[in-house]
Amino acid sequence: MPAAPAPSLPRPVWVLGAVAFVVALGFGVVVPAIVLFADSFGVGATAVGLAVSAFAFFRFVTGPLGGRLVTRFGERPVLVVGVLVVAVTTGAAGFAPSFAVFIALRAVGGVGSAAFTIAAVTLLLRVAPEHARARATATFQGGFLLGGMVGPAFGGLLTDVAVWLPFLVYAASLVVAALVAQLGLPSPPPAEPVAREAVPLPERLRATRRLLGHPVLAVALVANLGVGWMLFGVRNSLVTLYVVDIGGTATVAGVVLLLGAVAQGLTLRFAGGLADTRGRRPALLLGSWVAAGFVGLLAVPATGVPGLVVAAVAMAGFGVGAAFLASAPGALVADVGRTGGRVAALQMASDLGAVVGPLAAGALVDVSGYPLAFAVSACVVAVAGVAALRMPETAPSVPVRRTDDA
Template sequence: MLSRPFLVLGFAMFCATMGLGMVTPVLPVYAKSLGATGTAIGLTFSAFALTQVFISPFSGRLADRFGRKPFLVGGLLTYMAAAVGWYLTDSVVGIIAFRALSGVGSAFIFSMALAYVGDLAPNGREGRYMGVFGLFDFIGFGVGPVLAGIVRDHAAIEDVFLSMAALFTVASLLVAMLLPKTVEIAATGLDGLRLTRPPVPPWGVVLRDRTVQALFGLRASFAFSMGASFSFIAVYLEESLAVTATMVGALLAAQQFAGGLSQPVLGHVADRLPRRTLVVVGAVMVAAGYSTAAFSTTYVIILAGFILGVGVGGALFNVAGQAVQVEVGRTLGMATVASLQSMAYAIGILAGSLGGGRIVEATNVRAVFALGGCFILAGALFFVLHTRTPRVAAPLEGEPAG
């Protein structure tokens, strides 16, 4: 498992997600200090989704035909440019515009990385590979908020953006210099049999696949709950509970660390137990975690809810879903399926953030956390109902798909 491509991808994603983790709690607070309203604050979190929605499907198709590496490097450099833009701008419009630019990077980075890992993962070990890879992802997102809080408490908030730009520069160099252009497709099982990359089927075949549809709904619901909740968690904690920026970063970091450290173990679980069941269990845990912010005003209770519910529950939810994603990607195009998940994520983030902003303006900030919990439960139900019938895999080599 710990091959050179896997480790290079892992450390590059660690740097990238650390940068993203730094900016997550900062942009809403920075925008509010510049006079942003609830809807505008939501856009500072979700504007990237506008560009990601339109670019993601095409990036995946192109990557399945021409390779992942150029798109991955391009995505990392785009995020670096967005970070520099945030450092230079002093308006809410500028913040939102560069957030939209970062959506181009999002469309490339994560779907390409997951496609690489999917190529490396053998049958029956999808959960383990995704679980270990998720460790880099979660830990990076966990370290980021802590660093952002420390920078904010000891320097200017704009310096967070310079730090983010430096991290994306390191990630870009790692991928450009050390990641092989192509990787060998993983074994179909433990017998060592190797596959050639299958032809990419037409869009109609991909979009009619019920498992692809189920995964799309699942990912969109998770992103909706995240967009609705994470757009306002920092503002809620700082303004309503009067906690420090470091405490906000600590909560976000603890949630990520809990999820990241549990990912490898949960990956093994996802290879042994029914993945549909694990998705439901994870969704219930996440919903319970968000409910602590909806119904409690005690920082310690919210911290515990985010660690156990959003962190560990979210890790279980994601690793089980991603293992199914790899299975489907083997026949429908690994990057194509991953990019559709990226598109679903963008749609969910956009709808959740904007919807959350309207909810805050109409009611109160605590209502968005209850809304987030309800949506992830609805997504898990959709996934289970849509995957009741076992999927018949398309042919692997050259035969007509469908």
Template sequence: MSAAFVIALGYGLVAPVLPAFARSFDVSITAATMVVSAFALMRLAFAPATAPLLRRMGERPVYLCGLLIVALSTLACAFANSYWQLLVLRALGGVGSVMFTVSAMSLLIRISPPAIRGRVSGVYSSSFVLGNIVGPLVGGGLVGLGLRVPFLVYAAALVVATAVVWVALRHSALIAPAAQEATGPSLRQAWADGPYRAVLVTAVVFGWVFAMRVSLLPLFFTDVLHQSPSMAGFALAAYAAGDVLVMIPAGRASDTYGRRPFLILGMVILAAATAGLAMTDQVGVALLVTAVAGFGTGLVAPVIQATVADVLYGGRGGSALASYQMAQDSGVIAGPVIAGVVADRLGFGPAFSLTAALAAIVAVVWMCTGETRGQAPVSQAPVT
């Protein structure tokens, strides 16, 4: 949990300045958003390798190596002298990012007691969001020192996170040899389960929404509302504030009332708020609507993680878990590119409206999908 906060804080430092840093090399909006997509593309490409790595090495070594890879990549980004250097260096960080992301989720799935999965996911998700609140505020303040400074601070934060994980888990009984651990369900086993397929659809759209938040939203405030990068940082903080207000209560309540109600309601709120953002040109209204959109994602984020644990609980790693991460990264890749092209040619309004429509589709998918709380994991189901 502590490492998640530090990682998110550091990421929040660079999120509001990354598109502006890319634009400083005199490139288009689409090219600027490609920096976000390139990071996710490397995550997607390397995700299939994480399952065998986790089985062979265990979560802790994979987590530590992933953090250090992202730290080195981020440090190098601070010294990029061209757009293409920035693009390549940021993309390389995606390899380390997927390593620590999947290893952390694998550990949470294995050790979270079934009765409080939602609560655990809520606390874990909120630790990320708290970092996302503090990070953009600090990052916005660092802009005055130059667009490269946040990258230096982020690299240092990742080194701190590495130290936290190394110290906290060095004597943990949970870090067992991989050979003694059961393997998680295969993709074939999981695909036969309707909720798992709904989880994959949700992951794609959620990745799209996340990428839109860190790529198009800052540009909307700087290019359309004519605000400074610092205000873009405040917008990201407002989004994160909406997130954190409901994450822990939503996760806890989903342990009692089930996952579906919160997934449906969260996506409906997200769709409505994103559509509203497409129709405003006032800074105050835009900040308010952004916070409401964060409220919607705050209902979904911990509950979808608990849903993944419901479906995949029972082993370390596994291709089904890696595929879930790949689905989310696919959305992160496609979102900035497609929405960036729409924004370039038609404006930010249609780009936000497209995102709202996708969120509404996910709400409909969950209306037609069964509840996962209390179901047996798919690893116990026969393969047909």
């Protein structure tokens, strides 16, 4: 049966993509500076990983709060306030007098980032047409990637000028993003009364077990955990240090990250279309195994120019696989019934990976070196492909009925 014509995406999807672009532009600028600024305090690779993980950890632990705030106040106010919190804390972090203050500011920024992300994804999945959920997700992720294409290269250049300069540029870009969201997104509907009835702990535990045992949601969570581990964690904490340690500079590290972003950005539209027309399962299988294979290249010991070439190829190949992993999990959650709790759980899985990944990989570097750290990271990314082998298909365009909701 021929696939239905692809519906046009509503205006809020494009606005969210524009907001994501501005946010990612600034984040890409600051990525090389975060690890090098933390390293300037004379700490080890594990502590440098903490500079990335602190942000992700507080995103993780405040995820449920973000879901409740969206329910109470609506997506736009929570999104705007969250972005402004990150702007203030990031600007201040560039002038932190100690490593402890730097970590504290990163942690508070993580709270605002959780609110922004959950509000944005909740709105995205609510307004996206049923037959274009992966395409809408890819458009949103594409905004991040387009910003990420420009940001890292500028970040390396700015870091070479002054390590604090990227933090101010990021803060300014976030203020712009908040303005775009305030002017371009719809006003929230009137708030509905929020029930204050406390949910007993046993019932919360049973709900968590049902979520983790769901044959589709569990795969989405595993995939997002791998994305968080490598894309938002190890990529941001170790790749820059790795490139510098094998003979590159901050500018070269920015170019390596740029290549990964370009590859992911060029693949996103195709990845979203494949996930909508051919199914979520093929997208997850292809994405996880391609991404894992190229991350595994970084486990091959090499230095100097050969090592830098391998790093560039590995990040570009990882970007291709990551495009599929960025499109499918959100669509899976919408396929089986979007709720605020499930969107928060999806984001928390990514944040958990971004918390554990830099710390675990950093510890492995301190103990054994980079090859083992990257090999373990490749295995984590590959798990989603293994889990997807037994997953029922849920895409509305594929003639296999979705699994019953749990």
